[in-house]
Amino acid sequence: xxxxxxxxxxxxxxxxxxxxxxxxxxxxxxxxxxxxxxxxxxxxxxxxxxxxxxxxxxxxxxxxxxxxxxxxxxxxxxxxxxxxxxxxxxxxxxxxxxxxxxxxxxxxxxxxxxxxxxxxxxxxxxxxxxxxxxxxxxxxxxxxxxxxxxxxxxxxxxxxxxxxxxxx
Amino acid sequence: xxxxxxxxxxxxxxxxxxxxxxxxxxxxxxxxxxxxxxxxxxxxxxxxxxxxxxxxxxxxxxxxxxxxxxxxxxxxxxxxxxxxxxxxxxxxxxxxxxxxxxxxxxxxxxxxxxxxxxxxxxxxxxxxxxxxxxxxxxx
Ligand SMILES: [Zn+2]
Numbered sequence: 001x002x003x004x005x006x007x008x009x010x011x012x013x014x015x016x017x018x019x020x021x022x023x024x025x026x027x028x029x030x031x032x033x034x035x036x037x038x039x040x041x042x043x044x045x046x047x048x049x050x051x052x053x054x055x056x057x058x059x060x061x062x063x064x065x066x067x068x069x070x071x072x073x074x075x076x077x078x079x080x081x082x083x084x085x086x087x088x089x090x091x092x093x094x095x096x097x098x099x100x101x102x103x104x105x106x107x108x109x110x111x112x113x114x115x116x117x118x119x120x121x122x123x124x125x126x127x128x129x130x131x132x133x134x135x136x137x138x139x140x141x142x143x144x145x146x147x148x149x150x151x152x153x154x155x156x157x158x159x160x161x162x163x164x165x166x167x168x
Numbered sequence: 169x170x171x172x173x174x175x176x177x178x179x180x181x182x183x184x185x186x187x188x189x190x191x192x193x194x195x196x197x198x199x200x201x202x203x204x205x206x207x208x209x210x211x212x213x214x215x216x217x218x219x220x221x222x223x224x225x226x227x228x229x230x231x232x233x234x235x236x237x238x239x240x241x242x243x244x245x246x247x248x249x250x251x252x253x254x255x256x257x258x259x260x261x262x263x264x265x266x267x268x269x270x271x272x273x274x275x276x277x278x279x280x281x282x283x284x285x286x287x288x289x290x291x292x293x294x295x296x297x298x299x300x301x302x303x304x305x306x307x
Contacts, residue, residue, distance in 0.1 A: 014229040022224035039228040113215045131181065132216035138183045153183065157174035160212040167215060
């Protein structure tokens, strides 16, 4: 438990959680630029918020900040179309240069899963990403999204059912 | 018969109360439909979990660039020590954290520990402190 704000610095948060925050945004949007912007915004908010942080659930606190930063960002600008996946494949050279069939197959599979995720309504996509990408418990997700735990459970379940339909 | 519905997802995530766990186990014994649904949910869950964790660009974190500890310098610092100890230090120099703490193979097999040797502020001690501080490993 964090007893006082001085127990932890924003650099610590960046080192330990930066990658998860980035992946949260990346899987919600399919867009690396959005993910990049979000990490910076969240770390800024963590830096501002740490002095007034009160011991409690650090994960709940951090992911509530992350989610609010993400939603503010979505509200602030019209979301760019999520065309990031093909670009990204080009950049890594995996499409242009010959690759083993299994590698290509697993990339396509990942692409299909990402596309199916992007098809889900926001609340369901968010719950599934927090559970299966970030790895939070239902309790932590409930704190992050400020919803009852029963709602979280239902969103994760329905999100998975929708994914299953889309993935065939 | 009332089917299990969202209890199935919670079951996969280990998020059931003991009473719910019993009910799910009993029901699955006798209900094909719920067993099929469980399989489908497990596949959807596994699909999302199979997405690779993308590496975050260092610039996005605003942290100092990773510092690689040069072998020669490390050797000279330890030059006054017994020859045997110095020889060992050369071997381990590449896996020393910048604060001089040796990184064990266990640390390196751990995604947090693996970054230790590259990041000056990311020592094993620090990782442990952050983990404890954030309650990540608190039960
Ligand atoms: Zn049933």
